[in-house]
Amino acid sequence: MQSHPNVRAVQDALDKTAARDGSGAPSQVRLLPDAVHTAQAAADALGIAVGQIANSLIFNADGGPLLVLTSGAHRVNTAGLAARLGVGTLKRATPEFVREHTGQPIGGVAPLGHPTPVRTVVDTALAGYHEIWAAGGVPRAVFPTTYDELVRVTGGEPAEVA
Template structure:
């Protein structure tokens, strides 16, 4: 009998189904911030792909941003046709992602979510993202993340 959390098992199945090649790592503690994840993994904070779900006028939008960035919601909203982006409430996240804040993975949601990737993630050979649970992450590359998610590159911060 597996002792793995069901959300990690669901992620693992979806990752394999989509042809993901990275390693899934279960950390001893929750890593619900990019800084905590980077410290636990021994990498730069910019190599952490934060999966942030936003409420865009009632519809979900997933932004995978470098841990080195804060999403500029006005910039992104304007890029998405003038939509108003708000940080999603926990219930909204659970409904649309099927996961909890701090563990939202880029894939494996109940229904497809429009996904956008911060091009800054390209600066890192290995990128780490949540694997469906606050203590689970997986390694990938920017290009593989684009393929896995069907996402679109989008500048999410003014530099």
């Protein structure tokens, strides 16, 4: 599984970002014993608080992809976020739309490692945790990171999303 193309793409992106920024050793993608399809399942598998999970949610924002990395402790307020971002329509994407724009399945969408860059918003609630965990390209893969690193590696826009 470590050699799965999605996992490899995520690890390669982490490695390249760390090398480019000179930020030290990159995070390492790890495999869980079983697939986790919810923030709570991931938190339980890792023995952490659900709020430490950076859920990767893809939305269709006026026809284009928007990746929202939100704390697993709450839901995205789509109307409020759309207004803050100046987006006319913001709705949950279909599995096909997600794969088309990320190359990854729902439940395993990573914050990076996509075929082309995806506009990204990072939930400011994640800043309250010393360590957060994000998906690594497939439902069994995760990696540890920090809020500052997540914003940096994704080029994401910090925002309140709940």
